[in-house]
Amino acid sequence: MSLTIRPRVDTDLPALGRALVEQQSQSGYPHRDPLPMAPEDFVARAGALATWTAELDGVPVGHVATLPVLDPAVSREPELARLWAAGHGLPAERLGEVGVYFTATHVRGQGVGAALMRAALDDLENRDLAPCLDVVPTGGAAGLYRRTGWLEVGTTRPSWLHDDSPDVIAMVLPRS
Template sequence: MRRDRVADAAEGHPVLRVRERSGVRDLEACVGVLAVVHKADGYPVNWPDQPAAWLEGAAVLGAWVAELDGRIVGHVGLARPGAGDEAPGLWGERAGADRDGAAVVSRLFVAPDARGHGIGALLMRRAGREAQERGLHPVLDVVSSDAAAAALYERMGWHLMAVVEQEWQPGQRVALRCYAGPADPADDPSG
């Protein structure tokens, strides 16, 4: 299991690391953090009936958690393109490739009390690196109302391909910003 250490307790800083999500305990901790994020930020827009199953996803290529001083404070997943994902098709059209050459970064969230440590960017880089290692191009869709997430992606060199509308439920139309990641994770201007 690969672990990415960012800060060291010996340096007098909190210990921050990203590791693969594993087991029921991790999933339960992630659901707890997700509930706090939903209450604070409205993400996800529609609370899932089964949040653990929602986090696991149907076509997961990998999932990682961020720990701050041993406490899970963030999550990101990487999945094959699904029926409702807009970004893979847009990327495929622009790249002259099949949408299956993309990997969808999803389920990204960070606990409100743990923000300001670069955790979101660290999780994004981990998922992007995994996509690249699998020969896939990272893409994602985000609701247009999530300005903070869009700002993070753009700071990291992700390219807005389009804004599209979807109907998620009868009477619930949402605008989605569709992004493609940098061609090379080393191109990430955020470091």
């Protein structure tokens, strides 16, 4: 097994789109089914600060992005920004979001997700941005984040959330 974490390139998008769709039934991410856009367009989110692909033996199997909290191109929900800012005790300009984060089901438990998260957290640290994320509590992701040090700072109902879905959890990772 040869795992590489590298900047995402456009030629990764078809394989990443397939991985996103494949893992959705188990993870519940993204929480929109069907997606209102092509999976490749969901992965290639506008306004990202940086994006990475996890490549296992030459095949893209996971993705993560860092996103600015206040950039209008990213169009984040203002309540999430407020919760994250309060949770970190920082202005929203000093925050960075970990998002578009997933791995193919067949590579779970092999350290792929942890390696992607490390790349995102290193990027945010290099940019002097405090880490934030949001999660819909329908799979095991919220528990995994809690076990790895992320703190819940509130819940909200973003405009994209379906009526029958639970509130989104806003989380922050305290900086050491």
